[in-house]
Amino acid sequence: MSSHSEDLRAKIKAIVASCKGDPTELLTILREVQRLWRRIPDEAITAVAEELDIPRVHVEGTATFYHFLTEQHAGDYTIYVNTSVTAEMAGAAEVIATLESELGVKMGSNTADDRIGLRKTSCIGMCDQEPAILINDTVFTAVTPERVRELVAGMRAGVPIAALVRPSLDGNNALPSIGSEVRNHLRRPGPVIFAPYAAGDALRRAMELGSVEVVEQVKAAGLRGRGGAGFPTGQKWSLCRAAPADGRYVICNVDEGEPGTFKDRVLMTERAEMVFEAMTIAGYAVEAREGILYLRGEYAYLRPYLEQTLEALRARRLLGRKILGTRFSFDIRIKQGAGAYICGEESALIESAEGKRGQPRNRPPFPVTSGYLHKPTIVNNPETLCCALQIVRNGPEWFRRLGTPASTGVKLLSIAGDCDEPGVYEVEWGLSVQEVLNMCKARGAFAVQVGGPSGVCISQGQFHRKLCYEDLPTGGAFTIFGKGRDLLSIVHNQMEFFRDESCGFCVPCRAGNALLVKSLEKIMVGSGTAAELVSIRQLGRLVKSTSRCGLGQTAPNPLLSTIENFADYYAGKVRQDVDFVSQFSLEHAVADACAAAHRSPNLREE
Secondary structure, X not given: OXXXXXXXXXHHXXXXXXXXXXXXXXXXXXXXXXXXXXXXXXXXXXHHHHHHOOOHHHHHHHHOOOOOOOXXXXXXXXXXXXXXXXXXXXXXXXXXXXXXXXXXXXXXOEOOOOOEXXXXXXXXXXXXXXXXXXXXXXXXXXXXXXXXXXXXXXXXXXXXXXXHOOOOOOHHHHOOOXXXXXXXXXXXXXXXXXXXXXXXXXXXXXXXXXXXXXXXXXXXXXXXXXXXXXXXXXXXXXXXXXXXXXXXXXXXXXXOOOOOOOHHHHHHHHOHHHHHHHHHHHHHHHOOOEEEEEEOHHHHHHHHHHHHHHHHHHHOOOOEOOHHHOOOOEEEEEEEOOOOHHHHOHHHHXXXXXXXXXXXXXXXXXXXXXXXXXXXXXXXXXXXXXXXXXXXXXXXXXXXXXXXXXOXXXXXXXXXXXXXXXXXXXXXXXXXXXXXXXXXXXXXXXXXXXXXXXXXEEEHHHOOOEOOOOOOOOOOEEEEEEXXXXXXXXXXXXXXHHHXXXXXXXXXXXXXXXXXXXXXXXXXXXXXEHHHHHHHHHHHHHHHHHOOOHHXXXXXXXXXXXXXXXXXXXXXXXXXXXXXXXXXOHHHHOHHHHHHHOOOOOHHHO
């Protein structure tokens, strides 16, 4: 065995030992391998499998699933440029062009010395401060071509990434454990999530009420999950509590990968104590002893701060063994993703937390009866948990006075796009879209996407509609498009996102979304027909009704909702006089062969 191999295996052994040889920490182990070698070497896959005593194919499957894990060297400095719609609107194309020019490489390549690698990625949760990029897990916001030149010069000089950051000094982002350029843009604190908060008060109240009554109060408040689906939270907790088992789990889902969503980023920056206390209350309610916070890979910069917060809570006996001097013990650990939108789906998240590929499970059974390690598990996002904490603290009647009868409480909105004040707003359910536009100082909006790409895109004639489960439910993303924006380009960006983020397990999602993108591209180049709009609707409905999980079931929405709500716009983009326009070009088809044979591709010249 060579000295290189011996060194690699020694390091792998140490990494696995630091994770106590736990196979469920496989993703953590692979992230560390990626950090050390800037790739996942084939030899490392074998070594990890041997150390964990699991099949090599298991390790290889996980290593090849996630966007931030790479087989090829990603560069000592790996730059990921956000290419979501809001990034494009803010000038991402100019940033990319400057990076390519300064580095002398095209997107997807490394410099000759592997010092710097340049890659694209989807939304990184910074839609309120675009263009944004990641360099070795560090976020840089509002990037300009001038800033690109500074960063490239620093990397070429070997400057540590932390030294290139310009801390925003905004809230907890200014703390040494974060030290980030990110700004919270908390525009409107409200009466629930960003109300005054004292750690421990709600937990003490929960223990006074008793675990059964905690569940009943959450039910009585009418709290529904804030992730988009709106499942009643109290019912979820009750089902988990009732499931027979020798152990249960609480998982907090901080994998907000929907383009346009960033509210959980602000919550974990400014309300981490509250989220962790809420997880503890949930654990008390369902009789769990362990919680997992699943943090999206793009928020790695927050992890040191979150770990410090957990330690501080343990020191105050608000977490860990015999909490507040009682017999109740509950602790929380953090697991981190590595770039996979599908892991926002709760069963895919559970698979990922177990160290596997983030592929959704067949249901039933549901996580409340068979979740993490096949134990009863509740999965809630931070916003839902914080609402539950305040319900326990203030009572269900107080919560029901906010919002509407069927949509009680408040909602956090991540507002981005064409407005003067993008950011996070805490509002009561029931506000109209126009009221939100006025609130964030948006002028000249012609379209608003409610609930992100997987939600619905509405036109001006629908701005009277209200944000609530009775009308326009939303997970929080609220993206504004002003007059002059190219609707087809927006939809194309989002449909490409869903096509690329499909886990590939089921045919409707894997193939259907690719076909929908091709159909849209025909319309974009003027080859679409009215008959093809009918075909798009039919295919979109098929994808929605037959896909295995929520990603496929909502992926066609950017296209379907705009065809429905902007019918005149699409009618003006397609041919009405024919049923089919071929896109086939013989000259284009034989161009590569002609180039190889040194012949002209123009057949008329032959």
